[in-house]
Amino acid sequence: xxxxxxxxEIARFIYKLPRMVNKEExxxxxxxxxxxxxxxxxxxxxxxxxxxxxGRAFALRLLHMGFQVFxxxxxxxxxxNKGDLVVAISGSGLTASVxxxxxxxxxxxxxxxxxxxxxxxxxxxxADFVVFVPGRTKIAKEHDYYVRQILGQHxxxxxxxxxxxxxxxxxxxxxxxxxxxxxxxxxxxxxxRHANIE
Numbered sequence: 001x002x003x004x005x006x007x008x009e010i011a012r013f014i015y016k017l018p019r020m021v022n023k024e025e026x027x028x029x030x031x032x033x034x035x036x037x038x039x040x041x042x043x044x045x046x047x048x049x050x051x052x053x054x055g056r057a058f059a060l061r062l063l064h065m066g067f068q069v070f071x072x073x074x075x076x077x078x079x080x081n082k083g084d085l086v087v088a089i090s091g092s093g094l095t096a097s098v099x100x101x102x103x104x105x106x107x108x109x110x111x112x113x114x115x116x117x118x119x120x121x122x123x124x125x126x127a128d129f130v131v132f133v134p135g136r137t138k139i140a141k142e143h144d145y146y147v148r149q150i151l152g153q154h155x156x157x158x159x160x161x162x163x164x165x166x167x168x169x170x171x172x173x174x175x176x177x178x179x180x181x182x183x184x185x186x187x188x189x190x191x192x193r194h195a196n197i198e
Contacts, residue, residue, distance in 0.1 A: 020134040029131050036085040037067050044080055046072040046101050047089035050165045055089045058172040064190040082109030091164035093121020102126045117164050135164030
């Protein structure tokens with residue numbers, strides 16, 4: 001199996017993504033984001049590892065659209081208060097740091113949206129709202145990396161959480177496009193908020 005096979009597998013999965021997500025869920029998520037911005041509330045994006053990198057990319061686009069947005073773990077994150085929004089990203093819904101942060105946010109009255117492949121995970125149960133993103137996560141039993149190694153099977157073309165992370169990135173970028181449309185933002189307006197010291 002080659003990298004070309006991996007590209008094709010990922011492309012096939014992404015091609016099916018619109019049919020695998022719940023469109024009403026995405027619409028509600030977009031409404032939550034717009035309401036948060038309209039009320040002048042903060043958005044805190046939480047994620048660990050590669051999911052955290054997806055979260056950072058999403059947070060950057062929110063910044064470009066004029067949201068008051070922060071990324072968990074950065075030193076400049078202010079206090080999160082009642083009415084603020086936390087977007088917590090974890091394919092498994094089990095990532096301890098993400099679950100703990102979401103739990104803490106709920107205690108202070110923030111709204112928590114979970115972006116996950118597992119609705120009934122600890123993160124899913126804590127969240128006020130769940131956005132389901134399909135994808136084989138690092139906990140998928142039928143494709144467990146270590147079991148496959150012990151059995152001498154080939155490594156999967158999309159190891160650990162790759163399909164979840166790529167799907168989440170594509171879905172969140174699509175949300176950005178819809179936010180631009182609804183907020184009537186142009187690419188030029190977003191570019192004006194882009195970093196100019198690089």
